[in-house]
Amino acid sequence: MIDHIRGAVTYKEPNLVVIECGGVGYACRTSMQTAAAVGAVGEDALLYTRLTVREDEIALYGFSERSERGCFDQLTSVSGVGPKARISFHPCSGSSSAPSTAFLMALSPPAMSPMNLSLTP
16 A cells, blocks of 8 residues: 655646656645645645556546545445545545545435445545
């Protein structure tokens, strides 16, 4: 597991940040909030990361705060919510590591019925 990456930002998009560390550029998918919080190209940055391995893809996700990564991790237990959907939203507010109620209710009804919700911090 890669816990975090620190290095120079070499490229930025609204949902992607590339950080060079040890001569390797790590492309991290991010939320728009994390991409905005990271410094400009050429500045040093730190991203907490989560590596996902799927049958058709290996992807590295980056977060500006550990609590954001914790929220991302909690959503792995929600059926039908993959890593791309989890990173697309910024469901955690403030320092909470639990997804907001508004985020959970915005997801598809079958997966998010009250009986299927068992996310506790």
